[in-house]
Amino acid sequence: MFFCEHMGCVVAVYVxxxxxxxxxxxxxxxxxxQASSEPGTPGLERPKPEVSDVRLxxxxxxxxxxxxxxxDVPPRDEGVAGATVAISDNNTTGRFLGxxxxxxxxxxxxxxxxxxxxxxxAGKGISTILADLSAGQLLALADAAKAKGIIVFNVGATDDxxxxxxxxxxxxxxxxxxxxxxxxxxxxxIWKQWxxxxxxxxxxxxxxxxxxxxxxxxxxxxxxxVAEKEFADTGTARRTDSxxxxxxxxMPVFTQGLAEHDVLLVADESEVFGTYVPFRTWxxxxxxxxxxxxxxxxxxxxxxxxxxxxxxxxxxxxxxRMLSKDMSAWTAARIIGEAATxxxxxxxxxxxxxxxxxDFSIAAFKGQKxxxxxxxxxxxxLVFIGDGRSVVSTSPQEGxxxxxxxxxxxxxxxxxxxxVLK
Amino acid sequence: xxxxxxxxxxxxxxxxxxGLLGTRPxxxxxxxxxxxxxxxxxxxxxASGTVVKTLPVGQRPRGITISHDGKFIYLCASDDDxxxxxxxxxxxxxxxxxxxxxxxxxxxxxxxxxxxxANEDDNLVTVIxxxxxDVLAEIPVGVEPEGMGIxxxxxxMVNTxxxxxMAHFIDTDSxxxxxxxxxxxxxxxAEFKPDGSEVWVSAEIGGTVxxxxxxxxxxxxxxxxxxxxLRSEAIQPVGVRITADGKKAxxxxxxxxxxxxxDTATYKVEKYVLVGQRVWQLAFTPDQKTIIxxxxxSNDITFIDVASDxxxxxxxxxxxxxxxxxxPK
Numbered sequence: 001m002f003f004c005e006h007m008g009c010v011v012a013v014y015v016x017x018x019x020x021x022x023x024x025x026x027x028x029x030x031x032x033x034q035a036s037s038e039p040g041t042p043g044l045e046r047p048k049p050e051v052s053d054v055r056l057x058x059x060x061x062x063x064x065x066x067x068x069x070x071x072d073v074p075p076r077d078e079g080v081a082g083a084t085v086a087i088s089d090n091n092t093t094g095r096f097l098g099x100x101x102x103x104x105x106x107x108x109x110x111x112x113x114x115x116x117x118x119x120x121x122a123g124k125g126i127s128t129i130l131a132d133l134s135a136g137q138l139l140a141l142a143d144a145a146k147a148k149g150i151i152v153f154n155v156g157a158t159d160d161x162x163x164x165x166x167x168x169x170x171x172x173x174x175x176x177x178x179x180x181x182x183x184x185x186x187x188x189x190i191w192k193q194w195x196x197x198x199x200x201x202x203x204x205x206x207x208x209x210x211x212x213x214x215x216x217x218x219x220x221x222x223x224x225x226v227a228e229k230e231f232a233d234t235g236t237a238r239r240t241d242s243x244x245x246x247x248x249x250x251m252p253v254f255t256q257g258l259a260e261h262d263v264l265l266v267a268d269e270s271e272v273f274g275t276y277v278p279f280r281t282w283x284x285x286x287x288x289x290x291x292x293x294x295x296x297x298x299x300x301x302x303x304x305x306x307x308x309x310x311x312x313x314x315x316x317x318x319x320x321r322m323l324s325k326d327m328s329a330w331t332a333a334r335i336i337g338e339a340a341t342x343x344x345x346x347x348x349x350x351x352x353x354x355x356x357x358x359d360f361s362i363a364a365f366k367g368q369k370x371x372x373x374x375x376x377x378x379x380x381x382l383v384f385i386g387d388g389r390s391v392v393s394t395s396p397q398e399g400x401x402x403x404x405x406x407x408x409x410x411x412x413x414x415x416x417x418x419x420v421l422k
Numbered sequence: 423x424x425x426x427x428x429x430x431x432x433x434x435x436x437x438x439x440x441g442l443l444g445t446r447p448x449x450x451x452x453x454x455x456x457x458x459x460x461x462x463x464x465x466x467x468x469a470s471g472t473v474v475k476t477l478p479v480g481q482r483p484r485g486i487t488i489s490h491d492g493k494f495i496y497l498c499a500s501d502d503d504x505x506x507x508x509x510x511x512x513x514x515x516x517x518x519x520x521x522x523x524x525x526x527x528x529x530x531x532x533x534x535x536x537x538x539x540a541n542e543d544d545n546l547v548t549v550i551x552x553x554x555x556d557v558l559a560e561i562p563v564g565v566e567p568e569g570m571g572i573x574x575x576x577x578x579m580v581n582t583x584x585x586x587x588m589a590h591f592i593d594t595d596s597x598x599x600x601x602x603x604x605x606x607x608x609x610x611x612a613e614f615k616p617d618g619s620e621v622w623v624s625a626e627i628g629g630t631v632x633x634x635x636x637x638x639x640x641x642x643x644x645x646x647x648x649x650x651x652l653r654s655e656a657i658q659p660v661g662v663r664i665t666a667d668g669k670k671a672x673x674x675x676x677x678x679x680x681x682x683x684x685d686t687a688t689y690k691v692e693k694y695v696l697v698g699q700r701v702w703q704l705a706f707t708p709d710q711k712t713i714i715x716x717x718x719x720s721n722d723i724t725f726i727d728v729a730s731d732x733x734x735x736x737x738x739x740x741x742x743x744x745x746x747x748x749x750p751k
Binding site: 089092093096097306309312313316334338341342361362363368369405406 | 524542543545564565566583584585586587588590599602604607608627628629653655656658
């Protein structure tokens with residue numbers, strides 16, 4: 001579920017290159033500020049505090065996306081819905097402190113220019129931007145935002161390079177990286193003693209990046225990749241009237257001849273073949289990666305650690321289940337809310353300073369407090385391991401130890417980082 | 423995976439303390455344990471430490487309390503959106519109360535007439551008159567209300583909201599919030615000192631207990647916990663109980679599998695008592711000689727001797743024990 005960018009970002013370079021950025025402002029643009037009813041007067045014995053505004057922006061690269069299974073087509077408001085629920089949570093709290101939170105949502109085409117949006121948001125007094133953009137767009141946004149004193153939360157891009165060689169001092173990442181996700185999955189497979197892996201990967205860049213993350217995880221945790229094979233995207237319609245007849249015959253042939261393995265790993269973020277792998281392999285083997293058993297930042301069926309409460313709240317507000325990107329966006333908007341509450345301030349400098357402090361933490365239904373890696377502003381978090389229906393496990397797995405935080409067994413750790421924050 | 427390092431320790435402790443000190447609770451009380459996962463209540467005889475009966479109740483039983491005369495148990499059946507009333511004589515469900523959606527935890531007024539319920543899903547505290555079964559008020563509070571405490575004089579109720587991270591002080595006459603006190607992340611429980619001078623609020627994710635001065639309504643002290651060999655993330659305070667003489671507090675530390683014993687004068691942790699896995703709620707026996715912990719992951723409860731602060735005995739109950747209450751009789 002976490003591979004949500006699908007086709008859009010890669011394909012849509014053509015016509016829209018220089019086209020205007022403002023595509024649509026969703027109706028949810030201005031999130032409901034004040035909670036619905038307010039019979040009591042909170043803070044009776046104190047003077048009613050003046051209301052201060054905390055304005056958040058949300059920039060999202062959007063194009064309609066296809067998926068091999070229609071069940072995997074991302075909802076129209078993916079990510080944005082999570083931020084909207086968090087704004088509503090922040091306002092329930094803000095009621096007691098005289099703080100009002102709002103969210104301006106702007107959509108752009110994948111890989112189009114985002115600087116005009118940034119200027120418009122800065123003009124409205126927005127000092128925090130949640131970004132669900134490609135890596136290139138995010139870097140352009142971050143560099144231009146720096147001069148304006150605006151901080152950016154990356155809620156969508158899983159690219160490791162944004163936390164490594166291309167890290168930025170004004171970008172916080174609530175989305176996990178590909179390496180964190182791959183490590184989470186690898187730890188579970190090792191815990192299961194399923195150590196021999198065959199890897200099939202797609203031919204697009206992000207498929208290769210996830211395959212790289214899986215190879216790294218194998219080396220790190222003692223898995224062995226016994227065979228590899230690329231599934232080239234030769235151009236195929238995602239659905240046809242003739243259905244599954246051909247796939248049922250093709251996939252066994254494609255997976256024939258792979259060396260003896262325990263698990264077949266799939267890296268297909270681009271939705272070209274991955275969904276077709278489980279139950280169609282030459283040998284009867286479990287499938288994991290972007291299909292079968294998948295690592296993710298959130299699972300729509302997680303009810304652990306108070307998860308039921310956010311799931312219910314999200315369902316009530318949106319009419320659908322909460323996905324990984326919704327959780328990353330919820331967490332980003334809650335981080336701002338938490339910092340505003342704790343500092344009792346709407347001042348962007350104070351808020352950013354508090355988030356950067358060593359003792360900042362956020363509760364996000366993941367069983368322990370989540371903190372930022374100070375060296376690249378990646379949010380530490382556990383990884384859900386699940387299939388389409390339920391949570392199978394959460395990583396880090398028992399026994400993967402770390403001298404500082406077990407969550408740092410997931411992803412690129414401090415001694416290996418290439419990040420120099422500027 | 424099903425390693426249970428604690429059970430051996432507890433068995434040893436049981437043999438040791440039970441034999442050596444003879445600290446088994448002498449008087450017989452009935453403890454009622456709500457088992458979140460298998461929709462039952464386990465009735466345990468505290469003198470013999472044996473399960474007397476297991477009774478089926480509504481779905482996802484969590485918060486549990488008892489009328490002051492010991493005649494009725496009130497139980498939050500969270501997934502049934504109701505509060506069940508159980509007759510302690512017959513152990514039958516005799517009534518339900520209109521709780522509002524997803525009741526998790528509640529507190530009974532000192533006069534036994536009013537029940538204050540936290541409705542997690544609706545950011546509300548519902549006030550119920552038990553006799554007339556009327557909803558007297560719905561008070562909007564912060565996000566995910568859970569902890570509920572009431573002052574000994576019944577005039578002030580404190581609710582904690584888990585995502586807003588506040589203790590809301592509510593005037594029980596006007597049903598209005600008078601103070602909002604910021605505490606650490608995921609506050610889950612509020613407990614007044616018997617003299618009404620302080621409110622102790624646990625923060626599960628924050629890993630602390632905030633001591634709030636009830637006069638100034640400000641945090642006067644923050645209790646932190648440190649256990650050798652355990653990461654701070656594993657220390658997650660939930661249930662808090664203070665002895666009737668106000669001298670000692672017990673804090674259940676969740677996945678740390680321990681109950682902390684705190685001196686209320688110095689706020690220092692005197693001891694960490696190893697119990698079962700994922701300890702959440704606590705209850706004293708009426709004679710204050712024993713405190714019982716619910717250990718969710720190991721499906722048991724542990725009796726702790728209050729005089730020595732040693733774990734005396736563990737008793738297997740239902741699946742994922744959540745709350746516990748002991749009959750005053």
